[in-house]
Amino acid sequence: MPDNWIEGNLGLRLHRARSWIERARLVADDADATFIFSWIAFNAAYVEKHKVFTEASTERDRFREYFRKILDLDSNHAIQNAVWEEFPGSISFLLENQYVYAPFWFHWNGMKGFSDWESRFNSERSRANNAFLFKEIRETEAILAMLFDRLYVLRNQLLHGGATWNGSVNRRQVEDGARIMAFLVPLFLDLMEANPKVDWGSPPYPVVN
Numbered sequence: 001m002p003d004n005w006i007e008g009n010l011g012l013r014l015h016r017a018r019s020w021i022e023r024a025r026l027v028a029d030d031a032d033a034t035f036i037f038s039w040i041a042f043n044a045a046y047v048e049k050h051k052v053f054t055e056a057s058t059e060r061d062r063f064r065e066y067f068r069k070i071l072d073l074d075s076n077h078a079i080q081n082a083v084w085e086e087f088p089g090s091i092s093f094l095l096e097n098q099y100v101y102a103p104f105w106f107h108w109n110g111m112k113g114f115s116d117w118e119s120r121f122n123s124e125r126s127r128a129n130n131a132f133l134f135k136e137i138r139e140t141e142a143i144l145a146m147l148f149d150r151l152y153v154l155r156n157q158l159l160h161g162g163a164t165w166n167g168s169v170n171r172r173q174v175e176d177g178a179r180i181m182a183f184l185v186p187l188f189l190d191l192m193e194a195n196p197k198v199d200w201g202s203p204p205y206p207v208v209n
Contacts, residue, residue, distance in 0.1 A: 010192060010200050012207065017044035017189055024182055031178040032158060032165050038181035039155050045188055048201030060149060067144045073191050073198070080140045082184055083147075088132055090176035091147050095128040100150040100157075100173055151177050 024037035046066035071079060083091065098104045101124075103117035128146055131139045154177050157163045163174070192200060 009202050009206075010196055012203055013044055013200060014189060014193055016203075017041040017185070020044065021182075021186055021189070028182070030166070031171075031175045032163075034178040034182055035154070035174060036158055038178065038185050039151075041185050042181065042188070044203070045185065045192065047204055049204040049206075060145075060152060063148055064141075064145050067141055067148075069198070070188055070191055071141055071144075073195050078187050078191075079144075079184065080138055082187065083140050083143055084132075084135050084138060086183065087176075087180055088135075090180060091143065092128065092132060093176060094150045094173060094180075095143075095146055096125055097150065097170075097173055099170055100153040102149065102153050105153065147180070151181065 018041070020037045020041035024034045024041070027033040027037070042063075046063055048062070074080065094100060098121055101117070101121050103114045103120055107114035107117045124146060128143065131137070131143055154173060158174075163170075192198075
């Protein structure tokens with residue numbers, strides 16, 4: 001079903017998001033660009049107007065709420081299979097990488113309250129390791145939340161000039177992040193398209209005549 005068949009807010013979201021996914025596919029050999037374009041598509045899919053302009057929730061809160069909604073619709077377990085079968089190694093690598101862990105950078109930059117970043121990091125890493133050790137339980141929402149916390153730091157590093165294009169330092173985290181985003185975001189969009197009666201909220205930047 002073409003996304004222009006769906007009217008209203010969802011149609012606009014899909015149209016915008018798929019345009020960025022298509023752009024990401026055209027630069028599949030450039031991990032930095034693939035990651036950035038895929039993240040823009042992700043933003044187009046989940047960000048809601050009232051949570052941008054009227055609420056104090058963080059972006060992490062917003063996409064965690066989105067994950068709860070999208071996972072409830074994943075009757076074929078496509079997202080679960082991606083997490084537990086397609087990318088367990090890449091996800092584990094990102095969750096064990098302190099350089100995409102926000103409290104590490106908060107502490108490094110002198111913010112108060114994060115001197116215990118390492119104990120927090122080890123606690124999260126232990127939880128993730130247990131989740132993958134007992135993956136039949138499939139704590140998908142928890143793993144997605146931790147994963148996208150890491151990917152959000154990577155997103156900030158790239159978009160705020162904290163990394164060199166195609167740089168050799170920490171290259172694997174960019175490459176793994178790009179592959180994961182390029183795989184997961186289209187799954188999210190397919191689930192949204194298959195559920196047009198769900199309230200996906202109003203985009204913060206609608207088309208204004």
